[in-house]
Amino acid sequence: MKKFFLVLLRFFFGYGQKNIIPYAAPNTPVPTKDNRTIQKISFFIVAHPDDIELFMGREARHQVLDNNIERKVFIVLSAGDANRKNRKKPFRTVSWWQAREQAHTAAISFWNDHKNDVIEQEIKVNDRYITEITIGSNISLYNFRLPDADKNTSLAELVYQQKETITDLVHHQNYTLEDIKQSLIEIIESESKHAQQAAFYIMDCDHERNPDDHKDHQATSLIVLDILPKLSIREKSLSGYLTYFIKTKPMNLEGEDKQKSFETWALMGDVLDCCGYKKNDDEHHMQWVGKEYKSFSIKPDQDMDEIHNLNKLRNQDK
DSSP states (O other): OHHHHHHHHHHHHTOSGGGTSOBOOTTOOOOOOOOSOEEEEEEEEESSTTHHHHHSHHHHHHHHHOTTSOEEEEEEEEOOOTTOTTOOOTTOSSOHHHHHHHHHHHHHHHHTTTOSOEEEEEEEETTEEEEEEEETTTEEEEEEEEOOOSSSOOHHHHHTTSOSOEEOTTTOOEEOHHHHHHHHHHHHHHHHTTEEEEEEEEEOOOTTTSTTOOHHHHHHHHHHHHHGGGOOOSEEEEEEEOOGGGGGSOOOOOHHHHHHHHHHHHHHHHHHHHTTSOOSOSHHHHTTTTOOOEEEEEOTTSOTHHHHHHHGGGGSOO
């Protein structure tokens, strides 16, 4: 009963995302991206709205603060709905996946010290609408909002050729696997057309290094591995991170990095709470906070055959 009245109060008094995420006024123009030649750009490409914060948050936060990296791009393929997209309860203004996405946006704005407005717009990529969120002129978030569910088609089913198409949650647009790849290529090429170096960050999809991982984690990384050799960027580097496997590993972040890891996850929990959902501060999630384990790095001067060798994992036993 107490929880019911708390949610009721939030509904009537408008307590929600605006208290945590500094979204701009509706008519605020989107910052113009710098068209000059830049040296460095980074792409974090994951399956779910909290994957970056849980598994590569220290690296991402440092890059957000690093002025030598002129562009930082965060791409999330699934909405993270976990088949809960239609379970919006009374007095909740947003659904579960929307709350998760808002928490992800809040985290990156927090790393940016909330210095810039957060502006959301629908853009067209590969003849389909997706969501771009800009934070200032050098940070962009792209959200495909594809389903992440056991009862609906998942990214893994596309990659492993068990299904032919997947449909996004907002615009109900169909994507084949090739459509997703082409959309990613268009975003990356558009963002990096003036960059000399591009660094890519993904979750390690090697079954031996990173066992028992989420299938959509693996599928997302396999998609990235497949398109990397096709990109026109001259210098590309790639880093992979361990995910669920690190639950048994010791907490390895120290000092400010450790503090910010816990503060970031607390902020994301506050966003979920403000939207009327349970915070992800349970033992299941907290076992990954305060940790970050990079499993491999492929430098720009290394042979891209190493990327092809990683991509062969798709043909392994599922």
